[in-house]
Amino acid sequence: MKYLVFNGSPHKGNTWQIVKLIQKELQEISHESTFEEIQLSDLKLPFCTGCSLCFRKGHKYCPHYKTMQRIIDKIDEIDGMIFAMTTFNMQPNALTKNLIDHLCYMLHRPHFFKNKAIVVTTTGGVGAKSAVNYVAGWLKGIGFNYCYKFAIASYSWNDYKVNKKTKIKCKKLAERFHNDVSAKKMHTPTFAVLIPYNLFRGMSIGYVKGTEYETQDGVYWSNPLRSKSTYDPLINVPFYKKVFGEVFYYMGKLASKFTTITYKK
Ligand SMILES: Cc1cc2nc3c(=O)[nH]c(=O)nc-3n(C[C@H](O)[C@H](O)[C@H](O)COP(=O)(O)O)c2cc1C
Incomplete structure (x- = not known):
């Protein structure tokens, strides 16, 4: 299996210890x-400028396209990702948030459908769960097929000693993750994933080529395979979830008749 270890934290600190433990377990399960x-801090990714070109014209127009495309290509190549970040003020640290800002457009046009991830964070005492939920929610929104969450209170600034219980948790998590990734089984999307996916599918009708405010969303959702399917055609969706998704598709379609997101031409 090919894994990407992505460190969104500005340093290799307490969280990194957990990452290395999970990595060691994965390596022991399968020597191949x-x-x-990727150390995000090494990439020197500038702040998202908020130009919105990724939404309107496509991410190739992002002023930081080269760096972002390297990250996207790398994630496309791998079978599984360990995504680490620190918890600052009960949320992901700013470096990680900057990456998320650069990939917000993918919430409108999800991309990583075959990918699975473990999201890892440590906190001093509180806030790890909300930080992990935030990142896992974003990853699922941009297409990730499944996200495991690992949130730990270190009770330390920079002197974290991982206890036996946490080591056992890391081992179990690595086993589950390896089994899931190596089986290559695709999980069906959750209701929470189907709602925005189908709202965007419906709303995109207002932004197709030739409309007053055409956008890249309109192009993406015009693909006949995508426009007619409740979720990415790679993933099996049970009938009841298809019905659920279609309801939100029609709500999106309806919304597009009453609201248009404009931009300066
Ligand atoms: C800027 C900053 C903000 C922090 N915010 C929180 C917080 O909201 N809640 C908390 O319990 N600990 C907080 N901490 C403590 C860290 O989350 C904790 O030490 C964590 O284990 C550090 O992980 P790292 O070494 O991987 O960066 C903060 C630390 C820093 C430096």
Whole structure:
């Protein structure tokens, strides 16, 4: 299995210890597993400027396209990702948030359908769960097929000693993750994923080529395979979830008749 270890934290601190434990367990389960590392701080990704070109014209027009495309290509290549970040003020640290800002457009046009991830964070005492939920929610929104969450209170600034209980948790999590990733089984999307997916599918009708405010969303959702399907055609969706998704598709379609997101031309 090919894994990407992505560190969104500005340093290799307490959270990194957990990442390395999970990595060690994954390596022991399967010696052929390979790991690549991205330290987000090394990429010197500038702040998102808020130009909205990714939404309107496509992410190729992002002023930081080269860096972002390297990250996207890397995630496309791998089977599984360990995504680490620190919890600052009960949320992901700013470096990570900056990456999320650069990939917000993918909430409108999800991309990583075959990917699975473990989201890892540590906090001093409180806030790890909300930080992990925030990142896992974003990853699922941009298409990730499944996200495991690992939130730990370190009770330390920079002197975290991982206890036996947490080591056992890391081992169990690595086993579950390896089994899931190696089985290549695709999970069906949750209701929470189907809601925005189908709202965007419906609303995109207002932004197709030739409309007053055409956008890249309109192009993406015009693909006949995508426009007619409740979720990405790669993923099996049971009938009851299809019905659920279609309801939100029609709500999106209706909304597009009453509201248009404008931009300066
Ligand atoms: C800027 C900053 C903000 C923090 N915010 C919180 C917080 O909201 N809640 C908390 O319990 N600990 C907080 N902490 C403590 C860290 O979350 C904790 O030490 C964590 O284990 C550090 O992980 P790291 O070494 O991987 O960066 C904060 C630490 C820093 C430096």
